[in-house]
Amino acid sequence: MSERQNQYDIGLDKTPANYVPLSPLSFLARSAAVYPDQFSTVYEGRSFTWHQTHERCKRFASWLAGKGIGVGDTVAAMLPNIPAMNEAHFAVPMTGAVLNALNIRLDAPSIAFQLDHGGAKIILVDPEFSGVITDALAQMKGPKPFVVDVDDAAFKGGKRIGEIEYEAAVAQGDPAFTAILPRDEWDAIALSYTSGTTGNPKGVVTHHRGAYLNAVSNILAGNLGQHPVYLWTLPMFHCNGWCFPWTIAAAAGVNVCLRKVEPTKIFELIKQHGVTHMCGAPIVYNTLINAPDAPKGDAARRVVGLIAGAAPPVAVLEGAENIGIKLTHVYGLTEVYGPASVCAEQPGWDDLPAAERARMKRRQGVPYPLEEGVTVIDPQTMREVPRDGETIGEVMFRGNIVMKGYLKNEEATKEAFEGGWFHTGDLGVLDAQGYVTIKDRSKDIIISGGENISSVEVEDILYKHPAVLFAAVVAKPDPKWGEVPCAFVELKDGASATEADIIAFCRTHMSGFKTPKAVVFGPIPKTSTGKIQKFLLRNEVGSVKAISA
């Protein structure tokens, strides 16, 4: 009887009274109305209340609208974690337009590609990036965006390259501007390009509905409660800061802005503002753990940290606790609005020995509170793999916290959603508890003598060596075995170790075939978000000499 019309379908339609498109813009409006005088933002001696932030967003939105920006237009931002970047997450969608947050570490050709592809009509530029943006604009093929400079008294250098400064635009805007709620909650809110390692990046389009739901999911997964004090260690350009601009508005918290990840500054801000929550890749926490001035024991303030971007090494999970940061491991990708799975803590974990607890916590876990599903699937059969912790399949998501698709790329979109799931390209296993653990990106599996070696597993052992700060393992082509593991190691300041030391250490902790056959010392290249750039190491690996194979 599922197709007939029933009594609950008649005369009970949507009306403006009982249906409003879900949009994170509602969070800002509510916090401004309910908590007008509470701080929304602090940064370098400046601060704003929720009323002020709301008003500034409406003013800037009104200015944008005056420049012709409206539904379906693109506004780009090349900004660090400053108040204007947070405001752009509201002001741009208030006009119906889409925010294209640019990775501030990108080079001019990549930026030019994104501005052309996304069709940005306006770009906000921080003086630190005036040079690269000038180059990018010169390299664009299509119409160039109108440039708005966003000055920052806390940054010395750079120059103005635009036609107006942000504060002047804000001042010109009308605080009585009425934000446009999306016609449909499926309307786009943001465009973020994935940092592809081959070919041109893809433009991930997200929608108001997903942004709304993941903003709330963050509150639930991170136990943010009301009025968290959130430190911006995670770049806002990175998957819209995992939706946290919208999350902090929903929780009426405080955005503690931060231009650059510097341990001394971070510890100072944590203390000064009573920071309760932060996010970041392992590199961020690793940097804090290894900072000589890290407060320890009773001196450390208790902070909840969400960590993602790579499976957190055991040393990071343990080390963070020593400096007061209790980590929750989350996992996701730009295509799922940042984190969309969480290693949900089970009762009793706190009583486990540290190593065992860390082993539990470094799994990628289960669906985020408001995400429908994450699991490991055999992409051939589209069936879930057995819960044996061994059978490798592809990690896949489904639910409302999944992108609309890739901009102007129907083929890639179709491929990504094949079989009713979003295919991450990450390889993983399911354990008896139903938790996902990522073993590798497809291309990070090393196949040696027909045996699969997880580079993550080998890296994890390397991180246990007391001298190792960062480690990455990639496949090195080998005439006999096909591939062998090659380790790249960055040592801690003042520490020392030889190739033989490292290999001997590994050999006592893993099977011989998994032990790296070569160790290269030196700084390891990382993306702006702390992901190790293995593709650069792979380019290098051909010239490395293996000591044995």
Add this chain to the structure above:
Amino acid sequence: MSERQNQYDIGLDKTPANYVPLSPLSFLARSAAVYPDQFSTVYEGRSFTWHQTHERCKRFASWLAGKGIGVGDTVAAMLPNIPAMNEAHFAVPMTGAVLNALNIRLDAPSIAFQLDHGGAKIILVDPEFSGVITDALAQMKGPKPFVVDVDDAAFKGGKRIGEIEYEAAVAQGDPAFTAILPRDEWDAIALSYTSGTTGNPKGVVTHHRGAYLNAVSNILAGNLGQHPVYLWTLPMFHCNGWCFPWTIAAAAGVNVCLRKVEPTKIFELIKQHGVTHMCGAPIVYNTLINAPDAPKGDAARRVVGLIAGAAPPVAVLEGAENIGIKLTHVYGLTEVYGPASVCAEQPGWDDLPAAERARMKRRQGVPYPLEEGVTVIDPQTMREVPRDGETIGEVMFRGNIVMKGYLKNEEATKEAFEGGWFHTGDLGVLDAQGYVTIKDRSKDIIISGGENISSVEVEDILYKHPAVLFAAVVAKPDPKWGEVPCAFVELKDGASATEADIIAFCRTHMSGFKTPKAVVFGPIPKTSTGKIQKFLLRNEVGSVKAISA
């Protein structure tokens, strides 16, 4: 440019990978998957885990489906707060059907009306209500529902009147049953009749989308965090227990079931299970506060209580704190899924003197976290009233936490949603902070000599009198003044006061014209949910003699 198709509309459609209808059924599935071994329910020596609850719901849903129950059908329940009632909130919608939870205090004619009007095909019956249901079935005009008895070892008496017992049906069901997610999140999930005081009650139809969003809103508004231990002092039949069956599933908490509100039992359960949260009308808290065995001071466990149903008297707000219960005042109606506004606490309130704090906290407040709007509007102009704390208008809601409408009553639905807002029928004011305060139901305003008197205001003063347990003020027709206030007062056990005492007390606290001109002592009639039944008092008031006017 808002109507043209833009680049974000092309090739970016909904797919099963990125769009799933919002439904609270997803919360149960997630908690069962992530926290299978944690307790979901405890009741009288029985307990279930989330895995078991999920399995029981699937089994019962499968049994229902086997009986022909499917999309758009109605299943009624006449049950107290026992595990089966919680399970019905999932098992019924798992088949696509709609749960009609019946008020267990209703009489046979009212129940017969609801069963006929809603078209219930199956009814779950607790033995305590076998008599009234037998009568109701006999009085029905249309086809009678199939009766399922739900036995309860904790209840002595009653009898089985059905064709199968609930546990047998559960046992017959298939635990591998696949729950039907709604075709559309706008599909109905529940039907609840308002306890109208005149004419037949209206059937409020709610949908999956709203149930999902308000379930989450409860977590945010009540700061439930993860794994709350929730005591069922609020009837589950009342607006589906304010959506808390779904909230507790979303938070993977524990449902501490409770057949009857009894102070000794409640204090015992709070201690035994470590209850963290509860809900109820002022009458529930008042009963606890006045219980001789209420634990006080350090002996009291800290519990967060949501309170609604009537503006909580200052004495209740203060008294609850003395027995360890910190109250958050919420407000709503069946039409808005239970609570949809909250008196959001502002920093600093805890430092205010008790009376001032109570004054702040008894306002109805601001929109629930995921509700779009609640405010006071002049129903003639549909404009918000000034924020002066004085201009009376009608309290109205809009957003996603508003019913689909009234079943088979298009006229009432249209009227309720007139002008794009849901009209509550409650009269209130807006203050400078934008908080709504209810002054009265339209018919509760007393107009004396042309001056409006808020009966709530007068009642609040009466509650300050140390001998008063309950108070209600209604208009008494008066030849000179049109109307005068008449007070009905129920005294505390062992306390005494005369009419002259009460009037003298009032006179020192309010203007003369507001002072009650008559006081009637005796038990005050209340609904099963603790609302004072003023219409009964109004019937009585004609025969009361005023002492002066």
